[in-house]
Amino acid sequence: MREITRLHGATLQPDGATSFSLWAPDAHSVAVRLGDGSVHSLHHQDDGWYSARVSCGAGTVYRFLIDGERSVPDPASRYQPQGVDGPSCVVDPDAFVWQCQQWQGRPWHETVIYELHPGAFGGFAGIQARLPELLELGITAIELMPVSQYPGQRNWGYDGVFPFAPQASYGTPDELRQLVDSAHALGLMVFMDVVYNHFGPHGNYLGEYASSFFRQDLPTPWGQAIDFRVLQVSDFFYENAMMWIIDYRIDGLRLDAVHAIRDADFLKTLAQRVRSAVPDGRRVHLMLENERNQASLLSEGYDAQWNDDGHHALHVLLTGEEESYYSDFARDTTIKLARCLQEGFVYQGEPSRNGVPRGEPSGHLPPTAFILFLQNHDQIGNRALGERLITLADHRAVKAALGLVLLCPMIPLLFMGEEWGCEQPFLFFTDHDPELGKAVREGRRNEFADFAAFADEALRQRIPDPNVAATYLSSVPERAQGNPTLQEDWLACYRSLLRLRHAHIVPRLPGTLSDGASILGEKALSACWRLGDGSRLRIDLNLSEHALAVAAPEPGTTVIHDYRANLSRDPCLLPGYSSRAILDPAT
Structure with missing residues (x-):
C-alpha cells in the first residue's frame, strides 16, 4: 500500500509517539491537552501551522487549546467517541489486520x-x-x-x-x-x-x-x-x-x-x-x-x-x-x-x-x-x-x-x-x-x-x-x-432482472455506444445500443396504459426480458405498462 502524506491531525509515529498538527492561522498560540490533563505546546511553523511530537499512543484522547483559552476538538480527528463536542482520539490506522489482502476491486x-x-x-x-x-x-x-x-x-x-x-x-x-x-x-x-x-x-x-x-x-x-x-x-x-x-x-x-x-x-x-x-x-x-x-x-x-x-x-x-x-x-x-x-x-x-x-x-x-x-x-x-x-x-x-x-x-x-x-x-x-x-x-x-x-x-x-x-x-x-x-x-422481479444484467449485459458493456432512440407514442419509446462485442441491445418501454404497435424482434434475436402487465404476447404489440429487452448477437 502506498504511503500518503498526512499534514492535518494526529499521526501515530513508528516509535509509538504521536505527531499533532493544526492549521490555525488566526491563533497566537496552540497547545494539545491530553486526557491525563497534561498540556504540550505546539510549535509555530510557517503558513499558520502549529505542530509538536508528543509521547503518547493510540487510544489517547486530546483537545487543542487555542490561545490558552478555547478548547476545541481536532477538525481532522480520526475518531470522536464522545461526539462532536467531546475530545478527539488518536487512532492507529495500521493496527487492523486485513484478511482480504489480494483484493484489487472490480471493473x-x-x-x-x-x-x-x-x-x-x-x-x-x-x-x-x-x-x-x-x-x-x-x-x-x-x-x-x-x-x-x-x-x-x-x-x-x-x-x-x-x-x-x-x-x-x-x-x-x-x-x-x-x-x-x-x-x-x-x-x-x-x-x-x-x-x-x-x-x-x-x-x-x-x-x-x-x-x-x-x-x-x-x-x-x-x-x-x-x-x-x-x-x-x-x-x-x-x-x-x-x-x-x-x-x-x-x-x-x-x-x-x-x-x-x-x-x-x-x-x-x-x-x-x-x-x-x-x-x-x-x-x-x-x-x-x-x-x-x-x-x-x-x-x-x-x-x-x-x-x-x-x-x-x-x-x-x-x-x-x-x-x-x-x-x-x-x-x-x-x-x-x-x-x-x-x-x-x-x-x-x-x-x-x-x-x-x-x-x-x-x-x-x-x-x-x-x-x-x-x-x-x-x-x-x-x-x-x-x-x-x-x-x-x-x-x-x-x-x-x-x-x-x-x-x-x-x-x-x-x-x-x-x-x-x-x-x-x-x-x-x-x-x-x-x-x-x-x-x-x-x-x-x-x-x-x-x-x-x-x-x-x-x-x-x-x-x-x-x-x-x-x-x-x-x-x-x-x-x-x-x-x-x-x-x-x-424481490423476484429485482433478482430476475439483475441476473439477466449480469448474464447478458455486463460482459458486453465495455465499448458500448448508443445506437439511437425513437418515440413510439406518449410515454413510450425504443432505445438501442451497440454493445462492446458488436451485439445490439434494444429496450422497448411503454409507461402508458394504452397498447402500441412496435417492430417485432428480428429473426435470430433473443428476447431476454418481457414484462407485460396483461396477458398479450403479440410480438408486434407493446401493451400498456410493459418493457422488453431484445439482444441481437454480434454478426
Missing part, C-alpha cells in the same frame, strides 16, 4: 450500487450481517450515505463536521474496516458518500482560529463557502479522500453536490491525487452528484455522475408530478427521456426553469458514465412526507420502468428497501439541541411553502419534525411491517 462496468443509510441498517455490524443477502440480490457495490461524525445520535449524514471520523454511534473505525474487509471477501465493493461542499451547523470550530478556511464573498445554502483556493484547505480534503481509499480500503467515493464547489481545479486535482495514491492494478471509482451537468469532469478522472435528468424524466412519466425541478421535465417528457438514453444528460446547455443554461454536451461519453435510478435518498427524503415511488405510481408502471433501469447500459443504483417493495417513508431526520432543532424544523417546513399541497401554514404542520426520534424510526425499513407475498414478488 466499473460490473457495478450495481445499493445505497443505504448506515444507521438505519444497524450500524457497521448490522450492514456486515446483511451483506450475503445483498450479494444474492445481485448487488456488486454498497454505497454508504455519509458516515462522518455529526451532532447527536441520528442524522441523514449530511450535517457532518468531522470528515475524517466515522460516526461513533455506527461503530469504531476498526468496525468500519471489518465491514469493508468482509464485503471484499464476498466480492462486493464499498463506496463512501463524502461531503466536501459544507460543514454541518453544530460542532465545527474552524472559523474561530482559521477564518480563511471559508470565503466571505460566496454564501451557500449552508453558510459561507469553503475556500478551496487556499492550499491548506484543499489539502485537508485531499487527505480525507485518500484516507478513505488507503486507510479504509474504500473502493470509491461519491462526491455530494459538487455544484456547490465553485473550483473545478480542486475537483480535477482531487481525482488526480486519488488516482496517483493507489497501487497499479487496484481499481478505485469516483462518482459525482452535480446539478451543473459538467460532462467535462467525466473526462477528468471521474467515472460517472448520478443522472438526475434520467430520474426526473422517469418520475414525471410515472407519477405526473410537475412541481419544483420536475417542471423542467413536464413538457416533451418522453423526448427528454429518449435524449437521456441516447446522449446521457437531458440538459446539455439549454436553459432550465430559472432561465440559466445548464449542462454541457455529453453525447460523446459512454453510457456507463451515468448512474440511473428510480429512487435514492435525495429523491425520497427531499419530499415533504418522504414517500417512496411505489406509493405514488402504478406498480405495473414501476415494474416496466425497472426493465429499463436495470438492463440498460447505464450503471444502476437501488435505494435500501426498494428491492422488496418497502412503502415506509424515508424522511429527513436530525438530532440537534432544542434551539437548533426548532430552526431546522421551521426551515424544513418553509422549504415547501411554494408547493400546492403545503401552501397553507396549517398544511405545513403535517410535515414531520426532523428532530423527533419518531421521524427517524419511521424511516428504518422493516420488512415485518409489509405484506410478505408482495415483498417476495418485488
Whole structure:
C-alpha cells in the first residue's frame, strides 16, 4: 500500500509517539491537552501551522487549546467517541489486520450500487450481517450515505463536521474496516458518500482560529463557502479522500453536490491525487452528484455522475408530478427521456426553469458514465412526507420502468428497501439541541411553502419534525411491517432482472455506444445500443396504459426480458405498462 502524506491531525509515529498538527492561522498560540490533563505546546511553523511530537499512543484522547483559552476538538480527528463536542482520539490506522489482502476491486462496468443509510441498517455490524443477502440480490457495490461524525445520535449524514471520523454511534473505525474487509471477501465493493461542499451547523470550530478556511464573498445554502483556493484547505480534503481509499480500503467515493464547489481545479486535482495514491492494478471509482451537468469532469478522472435528468424524466412519466425541478421535465417528457438514453444528460446547455443554461454536451461519453435510478435518498427524503415511488405510481408502471433501469447500459443504483417493495417513508431526520432543532424544523417546513399541497401554514404542520426520534424510526425499513407475498414478488422481479444484467449485459458493456432512440407514442419509446462485442441491445418501454404497435424482434434475436402487465404476447404489440429487452448477437 502506498504511503500518503498526512499534514492535518494526529499521526501515530513508528516509535509509538504521536505527531499533532493544526492549521490555525488566526491563533497566537496552540497547545494539545491530553486526557491525563497534561498540556504540550505546539510549535509555530510557517503558513499558520502549529505542530509538536508528543509521547503518547493510540487510544489517547486530546483537545487543542487555542490561545490558552478555547478548547476545541481536532477538525481532522480520526475518531470522536464522545461526539462532536467531546475530545478527539488518536487512532492507529495500521493496527487492523486485513484478511482480504489480494483484493484489487472490480471493473466499473460490473457495478450495481445499493445505497443505504448506515444507521438505519444497524450500524457497521448490522450492514456486515446483511451483506450475503445483498450479494444474492445481485448487488456488486454498497454505497454508504455519509458516515462522518455529526451532532447527536441520528442524522441523514449530511450535517457532518468531522470528515475524517466515522460516526461513533455506527461503530469504531476498526468496525468500519471489518465491514469493508468482509464485503471484499464476498466480492462486493464499498463506496463512501463524502461531503466536501459544507460543514454541518453544530460542532465545527474552524472559523474561530482559521477564518480563511471559508470565503466571505460566496454564501451557500449552508453558510459561507469553503475556500478551496487556499492550499491548506484543499489539502485537508485531499487527505480525507485518500484516507478513505488507503486507510479504509474504500473502493470509491461519491462526491455530494459538487455544484456547490465553485473550483473545478480542486475537483480535477482531487481525482488526480486519488488516482496517483493507489497501487497499479487496484481499481478505485469516483462518482459525482452535480446539478451543473459538467460532462467535462467525466473526462477528468471521474467515472460517472448520478443522472438526475434520467430520474426526473422517469418520475414525471410515472407519477405526473410537475412541481419544483420536475417542471423542467413536464413538457416533451418522453423526448427528454429518449435524449437521456441516447446522449446521457437531458440538459446539455439549454436553459432550465430559472432561465440559466445548464449542462454541457455529453453525447460523446459512454453510457456507463451515468448512474440511473428510480429512487435514492435525495429523491425520497427531499419530499415533504418522504414517500417512496411505489406509493405514488402504478406498480405495473414501476415494474416496466425497472426493465429499463436495470438492463440498460447505464450503471444502476437501488435505494435500501426498494428491492422488496418497502412503502415506509424515508424522511429527513436530525438530532440537534432544542434551539437548533426548532430552526431546522421551521426551515424544513418553509422549504415547501411554494408547493400546492403545503401552501397553507396549517398544511405545513403535517410535515414531520426532523428532530423527533419518531421521524427517524419511521424511516428504518422493516420488512415485518409489509405484506410478505408482495415483498417476495418485488424481490423476484429485482433478482430476475439483475441476473439477466449480469448474464447478458455486463460482459458486453465495455465499448458500448448508443445506437439511437425513437418515440413510439406518449410515454413510450425504443432505445438501442451497440454493445462492446458488436451485439445490439434494444429496450422497448411503454409507461402508458394504452397498447402500441412496435417492430417485432428480428429473426435470430433473443428476447431476454418481457414484462407485460396483461396477458398479450403479440410480438408486434407493446401493451400498456410493459418493457422488453431484445439482444441481437454480434454478426
